[in-house]
Amino acid sequence: MMAKPFFRTVYDVPREEYLAPGHGLCAGCTAGTIVKLLLKVAGPNTIVVNATGCVEVSTTPFPYTSWKVPWIHVAFENAAAVASGIESALKALKAKGVLDPSKKINIIALAGDGGTYDIGFQALSGMLERGHKVMYVLYDNEAYMNTGIQRSGGTPVYAWTTTTPVGKILKGKIQQKKPIAEIVAAHRIPYVATANPGYFADMMNKFKKGLEVDGPSFVHVIQPCTTGWKFDPRYGIVLARLATETGLWINWEQEEGQFRVTVTVPRRKHVRHYFELQGRFSHLTPEEIEAIQKEVDLEADRINKLVGRTVIGPLVE
Amino acid sequence: MGWKELPRGGSILEPGNSESRYTGDWRTFKPVIKQDKCTRCLRCWIVCPEPAIYIIDKPYATSSGRQFKFSVEVNYDYCKGCGMCVEECEPKAIDWVEEEK
């Protein structure tokens, strides 16, 4: 039996804000949405370790901070290691009676795709293996947006970035996106999930579960980037939802080894609806779009077989 | 401020003090919530990335006779005018209005 989800409607969402306005994220940056909702779930007894990235620089230009919870930035590649140190300190000070052992403090590592797939991967894997009680939240905008849209291990195939330009011979990124959440799941930690701000309750429930498990957890959130993906800022959440509606982004969780798709898609939209809205894919030919569609179809089949029933439905529009 | 007055190492001691930085002047268009048409579904409040949309404890009675205990309002000091709330609004209760220069 599964427990009832904690967040079901907007009325379950606390009013308190722990991300203050006045930050410098781009207009329509969905990272703002994600972080704001993350902090509503976590509440005030929370410490955030932020890897270098858009969120870090935009929210803490001295002398201004948008954080109402304790926050630390150390470097790009080590959010997981810094969080490990904080968690160990918390344990040690509780064991020594310096802190009340019943006091619960959430420790969240927050990093982008560069800080997770690439430069931060070793520290992340170490933290997971050692079993620190830290929730690692990856906001994945699929490129190094903070330095100006360079490709990362999280950039999808064919996407234009400033280092995978659309030229006469090479057109966008050649390689596939690294399946980071599956790699994390292979560490056999208590909780791994993928989430989408377009499905806020599902995402917030995942943050809540991630904070509650006894050990490391990982929540991988898709984060449409108006600047890097080249779309009108008003479509951030529309695009996030389209990623799921087309089957390109599947919202799943793995809890104590049990894999589950949390947002089922009864009728799947064609991937072209997702690509059409984004400048980074504007060079795609109809043949290339069809090739991607085929891959998504195969992935839907694989997921359905894995789950044992149809959770990602047929292509209908 | 000189080095003696500044907190060590660039630490910031006042939580959430970015509230004193107004980002409203980034805007070229602004969302205007029509309270009468608003169903209080709060989707705009959920998606606003600033946050610049707030739930205000201000009762409101619509022309069709619906009673609400609260209103949803945009804080224009911070709204950057991204328009995500306009896209999210199912009852089309948010107008998208060009800012006057």
Place this chain on the structure above:
Amino acid sequence: MESVLKITWKRLPLSSNFAIAQAVKDSDVDVVSAYPITPQTTVVERISEFIANGELKAEMIHVESEHSAMSAAIGASAFGARAFTATASQGLELMHELLHIASGLRLPIVMSVAARALSAPISIWGDYTDVMNARDTSWVTLIASTAQEAYDSIIQAYKIAEDPRVFLPVMVAYDGYAMSHTYEPVYVSEKADAFKDYIPKNPQWYTLNPDKPVTIGSIASPDWYYEFKYQQVVAMKNAYDVVKEADEEYGKRYERKYGIIEEDGVEGSDITFVTYGGIFGTLKESVEELRKKGEKIGLARIRLFRPFPSEDIAKIAEKTKALVVLDRAITYGVGISGPVSREIISSLYSRGIERNVYSFIIGIGQRTVTEKDMAAIYEKTKEMLASHEKQKESVYWGVRE
């Protein structure tokens, strides 16, 4: 007069590595994060034993790299815990980015460094290139020359680091192998946590506390960055007095102290040897032999490398006629390539003190330096002095042509 906790000492045969582990236990450290590297490894092995036996109540983080070792120490210290790490050579290099961040965030972390040569070619043996490479990272740096001093210095290091006038991390360096793996008799406290009067726990630095949220590690624009760096300049300057006070108080309480520069027979000497680390032992013995032959030789050992004790070295220079500086590291591409030699020359020049300073490079990658070498270096210096030769390039002692 404050009460002095009486410590019962026990005398143990310990390597400097084991002495340091003992000091970590006796400092009641809360979090240790470290990665194995020769010749540091036995420090953390011994600490792990203390934790496994319940002799030290601490969390040990077996990190996957030195980069994460320092990162985790930063996290732990930022939470208000007393943090420790230990490393050497390549490990210190891998941490390098974080060395600047630990000091920039003003966190009182203590680290021991078993000084070792750097790759390439790989060498697991001792010299001080790793420590000297970290000299601009704003870490207070002590260099010990005996296992006893290594023990005492770790305890003093917490006193220094956690002083609000400083709030900087402290590094305690000592010779890889020659000290890290050599046993000496060391007096250690009979009981763990015996130094709580000397180093009480009362974190005053900015910490991550949900009851008082602070943002640590903001981004500083050109309008602000310089002032934060100047704060570190001042903290480093303050560290000089704090190091001195910490050592004097330690001496008063526990009857062992070391000073900033250890000196012997400098007054009225013709030539004074200056060095650092374990090689000082060899030097002392050979100088005793030379003195028996009537040579007037002074001895000075630099214990505090950062902040550099320019005033103290100037006073030493004024009491002697010439200085021979034995460096165990090379800074490439300059004539006088011994890092400490260069510091001394600059200290004397800026004070208008005219003395010949002769720079010798020795013990690179643990090339053997015997008492005979010391005597020969002395003879060579006398020749240079007699011929009024100005030294433009360091002598690379013992390198094969």
